Amino acid sequence: MTRRAFELPVLHEPHRGDGAVDHAKAAAAFLADEPRADWHDGALWWVREKRDRAAQALPEWETLRTLASAIKEHTLSRLDEYLERFEANATRNGITVHWARDADEHNRIVHGILAAAGATRLVKSKSMLTEECGLNPYLEARGVEVIDTDLGERIVQLRGEAPSHIVLPAIHLKKEDVGDTFHEFLGTPKGLADPSALAQAAREHLRAKFLAADAALTGANFVVAETGGFVVCTNEGNADLGAALAPVHVASIGIEKLVPRAADLAVFLRLLTRSATGQPVTVYTSHVHGPREGQALHVVLVDNGRSTQLGREGFWRSLKCIRCGACMNTCPIYRRSGGHSYDSTVPGPIGSVLTPGLDLERYATLPFASTLCGSCTAVCPVKIDLDAQLYRWRQLVVAAGHAPTGKAVAMHGAGRLLARPRWLRAAGAIARVGLRLMPRRVARLAAGAWGHARDLPPPPAHSFHAWYRAHRRDGGRPNA
Ligand code: SF4
Known part of the structure; x- marks a missing residue:
């Protein structure tokens, strides 16, 4: 896997909606429910503050960040070698390793494993990679029941929604929303919103699914080239329970999850959960090195656009x-x-x-x-x-010409204006008058959606240029 020149586009993610994503429009719809938006903002800020306290409690925090960055950059620069080393060691451990070029190949491989084992009931722990590959609808269309067992993921799965956060998939929902969802799908009493009671209902519902499953799918947080093993971090133990009970365990893993040595985990495990939720460590940090007796263990290593990103100068570090x-x-x-x-x-x-x-x-x-x-x-x-x-x-x-037409025209006009001092001075004078007479309209015109909810400060009487000329000691004579 070598670095390649920047190339566009490579489509590997199944479209979740139709047409171009209009983030500003979707954000406006979210913000229309102001109390919910405030609550969402506050809930995430609370997590951010927990992260800050956890980070500040470790004097070596910045050293850990520097080390983690260096380990990842080193690994990415030799990813092909480390992947092959992982494959050799994992195979030696009794793991069957598969390679998937893209989402479609990943889905076909997973389905092939399940079909060969006669498995029709799959329990899945949280895996953003399988979301990325659109695995659930792929398997469901082929008669496989897929149950997401992470509580937040199960809630959004029941509602037919996508996760809204990679760690907190149902963070956009309040406990009352969860109560309504459980009432509709799990038959809990109407209006039940007590978190303990809701968690108990989820536990009972999921336990039956775990016991009936004939295959389990997990992701992995880290994959260790040196040992041929991988690490799964959860707070609910759902990955462990699924993998411990089912006769078939499939781990779908992005190729960027590699670290060279087991010792490197000491750096990443200290950073991961503190950064995510402010916890010192996840409740379950499971190290998998091979199948247990009688179990088949498959690892599917997925590229799906990652090696293209690795070849993009300026963007490859995102794979860290x-x-x-x-x-x-x-x-x-x-x-x-x-x-x-x-x-x-x-x-x-x-x-x-x-x-x-x-x-x-x-x-x-x-x-x-x-x-x-x-x-x-x-x-x-x-x-x-x-x-x-x-x-x-x-x-x-x-x-690439994909900026909104209005913005592209405005930027082009601004470029021409800024290159002509006289035009700029004239435009400044017009804007100052406009701002005095119609402040809100000018704010909207000048600042777009950002200006809708904001007042611009009152305009000065003169431009800075005029003020400077008037106050120069030499009276503004050119070349004085
Ligand atoms: S980019 Fe950095 S902060 Fe964001 S999810 Fe990845 S590791 Fe965490």
């Missing part, structure tokens, strides 16, 4: 991501627009960096769903330069 979700929790746009407004498997800042590489035209608005404040970069445990990559995507969106 360990999917902690911290960049989402801190992002003022994500918190105020909700995960569904991105219409991509991975939302938020990292999603807006990864997804345009799949289909630039369709996802052209996502790199603009950011204030470029850099908060995402500041919290990222593997030091991905997210804001710089978002800015780079914006340049590519514009160069």
Whole structure:
């Protein structure tokens, strides 16, 4: 796997909706329910603050981030070698390793494994990769019952929705929404909104599914080349229960999850959960090194556009991501627009960096769903330069002609205006008069959707240029 020149587009993600994603429009729909938007914002900020406290409690936090970044960059620069080393060691451990070029091949491989084993009931623990590949509808269309067993994932699955966050898939829902969903699908009493009672109902419902399953599918947080094993982190133990009970275990894993040595896990496991939820460690951190007796264990290593991203100068570092979700929790746009407004498997800042590489035209608005404040970069445990990559995507969106026509015309006009000082002075004088007479209309015209809810400050009487000329000691004589 070698670095290649930048190339576009490669479509590997099944479209979740039709047509281009209009992030601003979807965000406006989310914001229409103001109390819910405020609650969503506050809930994620609370998680961000927990992350801060956990990070600040470790004096070596920044050293860990630097180490994690270096390990990932090293691994990505030799990914082909490490993948082959993993395959050799995993095979030695009794694991059957498969390679999937794209989502379709991944789905066909998984279905083939299940069909060969006669499995028709699959329990799945949280795996954003299978969301990315559209595995559930693929298997369901072929007669396989797929049950997501992570509580948040099961809630959104029952509602027919996609997860809105990679770590907290149902963060857009309140406990009352969960109560309504469980009442409709699990027969709990109407109006039940007590979290313990809802969790108990979910436990009973899922336990029956675990016991009846004839195959389990998990993802993996880390894959270790040196040992041929992989690590799954959950708080609910659902991955472990599924894999421990079912006669067939399939692990679907993106090729970027590699780390070279078992010792590297000591760095990543300390960063992952602190960054994700502020916990020192996940409740279950399971190391899988081979099948238990009588069980078949398959690992499907999935590319699906990753080697293309690896070949993109300026974007390959996005593959360092360990999917902690911290960049989402801190992002003022994500918190105020909700995960569904991105219409991509991975939302938020990292999603807006990864997804345009799949289909630039369709996802052209996502790199603009950011204030470029850099908060995402500041919290990222593997030091991905997210804001710089978002800015780079914006340049590519514009160069490819996918910027909205209004914005492209405005930027072209602004370029011509800024290059002509006299025109600029005249436009400034007109704008100052306009702002005095019709402040709201000018704000909307000048700042688009951003200006709808904001007042611009009162305009100064004169331009800075005029003020400067008047106050220069030399009276503004040219070349004095
Ligand atoms: S980009 Fe960084 S902060 Fe965002 S999910 Fe990935 S590792 Fe976490």
